[in-house]
Amino acid sequence: MTSRAGEPSGSDGRVLIIGTGHAGATLAGLLRQAGHTGPIELYGDELDLPYQRPPLSKKFADGELERWLRPAEFYREQDIDIRLGEHITGIDPAARQVRTAAGETRGYDHLVLATGARPRALDVHGTDLNGVVSLRTLADARVLRKCVDERRDLVIVGGGYIGLEVAAVARAAGIRVTVIEREERVLARVASAQLSEIMTAHHRDRGTRIVTSAKVQAIEGSDGRVSGVVLDDGRVLGCQAALVAVGAVPRQELAHDAGLHCEQGVVVDANARTSDPHVLAIGDVTRRPIGNGVLSRLESIPSATEQARQAVSTITGAAPAAAEVPWFWSDQFDLKLKIAGLIPATPRTAIRGDPATGRFALFHHDGETVTAVESANSPAEFMAGKKFIASGARVDPARLADETVPLRDAVIA
Numbered sequence: 001m002t003s004r005a006g007e008p009s010g011s012d013g014r015v016l017i018i019g020t021g022h023a024g025a026t027l028a029g030l031l032r033q034a035g036h037t038g039p040i041e042l043y044g045d046e047l048d049l050p051y052q053r054p055p056l057s058k059k060f061a062d063g064e065l066e067r068w069l070r071p072a073e074f075y076r077e078q079d080i081d082i083r084l085g086e087h088i089t090g091i092d093p094a095a096r097q098v099r100t101a102a103g104e105t106r107g108y109d110h111l112v113l114a115t116g117a118r119p120r121a122l123d124v125h126g127t128d129l130n131g132v133v134s135l136r137t138l139a140d141a142r143v144l145r146k147c148v149d150e151r152r153d154l155v156i157v158g159g160g161y162i163g164l165e166v167a168a169v170a171r172a173a174g175i176r177v178t179v180i181e182r183e184e185r186v187l188a189r190v191a192s193a194q195l196s197e198i199m200t201a202h203h204r205d206r207g208t209r210i211v212t213s214a215k216v217q218a219i220e221g222s223d224g225r226v227s228g229v230v231l232d233d234g235r236v237l238g239c240q241a242a243l244v245a246v247g248a249v250p251r252q253e254l255a256h257d258a259g260l261h262c263e264q265g266v267v268v269d270a271n272a273r274t275s276d277p278h279v280l281a282i283g284d285v286t287r288r289p290i291g292n293g294v295l296s297r298l299e300s301i302p303s304a305t306e307q308a309r310q311a312v313s314t315i316t317g318a319a320p321a322a323a324e325v326p327w328f329w330s331d332q333f334d335l336k337l338k339i340a341g342l343i344p345a346t347p348r349t350a351i352r353g354d355p356a357t358g359r360f361a362l363f364h365h366d367g368e369t370v371t372a373v374e375s376a377n378s379p380a381e382f383m384a385g386k387k388f389i390a391s392g393a394r395v396d397p398a399r400l401a402d403e404t405v406p407l408r409d410a411v412i413a
Contacts, residue, residue: 012038013109015315016098018088018254020044022053023283023304024114025069030312032078041106042075042082048138049084054301056141057165058331061148061173065141091258093276110315113255113266113274113281117248117299122157126219131226131241135162136248144243148173152240155229157216159186161330163245164199167208168332178209178237180229185212192343194362195374198355199332206333211237248299250285263287265297271320272310280314282307290326291342300328325389334358338382341372341389350400352381361385363401368394368412381407 015031017024020042028042044050052067059065075082087101097105119134121127131152133143144166147154154170156163159181167177179186185196200210215232219242228236250265261267261275265287272280272288283304287295302324309321327340335358343364353360361381364372369392373385384407388395399410 012036013315014039014107015041015110015112016106016108017042017112017114018098019114019116019283019285020046020050020082020084021114021116021283021304022050022069022301023116023308024112025050026305027112027114027282027308027311028080028082029070029074029078030308031315032080034312034316034318036312036316038109040078040080042080043086043088043100044082044084045087046137046139047085049082051138056138057135057162058169060135060141060145060166061169065138065145088254091254091279093258093260093279096278109278111279112272112311113279113285114283114304115251115254115285117250117284119244120247120249122216122219122244122246124216124218126221126226127244129219129221129226130224131221132219132244133241134244135166144241147241148175150240151175153238154178154241154243155180155237155239156243156245157229158243158245158247159183159188159210159212160190160245160247161187163243164203164332165330166243166245167203168206171203171206171208172333176209177207178211178239179203180214180216180231180237181210181212182215183212186210191339192347192349192362192364192372192374194349194351195337198360198376199335202333202335248284250287250297252285255279255281255285263295267295268307270310270323271314272307273314280311282311290323296342298326298328300326302327325386327386335376337374337376338379339372339374340382340386341370343372343374347372348397350397352401352403353378363388363395363397365395365397365400368396370395370400384408 050069088098090099097107119136153176156179159179170177187196217232218230220228226242228238230236252262252266255266256262266281268281268286268288272282274281284299287297306324313320325340330337347364350363359377361375361378370388375382394412395410399405
């Protein structure tokens with residue numbers, strides 16, 4: 001039953017989840033799996049059922065975009081009240097209530113913020129032109145697919161993983177693509193210099209034009225449609241479509257207005273708890289402790305899933321979920337990239353395999369300790385690196401780099 005005094009009930013309290021992305025939808029299902037019998041309400045701004053987001057950048061040009069996390073029947077069978085297209089406008093922590101755009105108030109025992117992130121805006125003239133798109137939702141991916149179907153030349157502003165994934169898909173479809181990156185290299189914030197160099201060469205060999213150390217001055221158009229991207233050195237890159245992929249910002253407004261601790265994301269502990277004991281937060285909206293306790297924002301499906309498990313433990317009173325090594329993946333052309341751990345600013349690296357063959361692993365290490373692994377088409381090396389990071393095992397970097405030595409024999413006894 002719903003409680004208004006003391007600590008919230010565990011197995012039968014009312015749980016309100018704001019956000020129907022991977023984090024929120026996963027949490028709803030896991031709560032029922034864990035035996036939670038109380039009401040679960042799942043609120044989402046979008047009209048679509050919760051769906052897989054990785055295909056939006058990796059598979060947008062062909063195949064099914066509408067890959068639902070669960071069929072509609074699942075939510076009915078599990079008695080999960082999913083409210084699509086319902087926007088939450090405010091939170092009253094003292095009363096433990098939320099307000100909807102329709103003026104309704106709903107009480108909760110546990111509130112979970114899974115509001116995700118929104119694309120970072122590009123602060124230049126012309127972003128409102130027809131043909132200028134961002135990529136976060138199914139609707140965005142459908143627009144991007146239309147650009148490919150209509151054979152439009154594409155300029156991508158931002159050389160992060162999303163930008164490069166879209167570039168790979170568009171090039172594979174025969175579209176002329178230019179990637180603009182303001183830093184000296186692509187993937188500057190998220191990958192090692194070695195992987196950046198490898199991926200730049202891989203893209204250029206397949207026809208992607210990459211322009212680095214370049215800042216966008218404006219986007220120009222004709223008759224209301226984009227016709228080119230203007231750089232600060234005066235160059236104009238002609239195009240009929242432009243993707244803005246310069247990162248994402250957490251959708252923390254609800255939390256901030258409710259007085260929760262926010263710092264470039266909703267700050268949570270290792271159990272997904274915010275500064276309010278009755279409010280949790282999971283997924284891309286959060287800044288969470290990882291590794292040595294440093295707060296970080298991890299925008300990945302594995303991170304969202306891990307935090308959903310943490311929230312289940314907190315809500316039900318079960319034993320805390322074990323911490324995982326942060327990891328994510330990216331598909332670009334024929335390379336399936338898998339990355340685990342946190343890459344230091346100036347890593348020492350043991351390279352196993354040959355990047356020229358499309359199969360390799362970069363083991364970044366601090367002496368005898370692996371801190372991160374970046375791999376391509378090398379699942380065994382990725383899994384070994386992830387285990388090395390989790391266990392803190394001492395390894396011999398020279399043996400890691402020697403493909404004639406089994407990975408298990410790289411561990412120093």
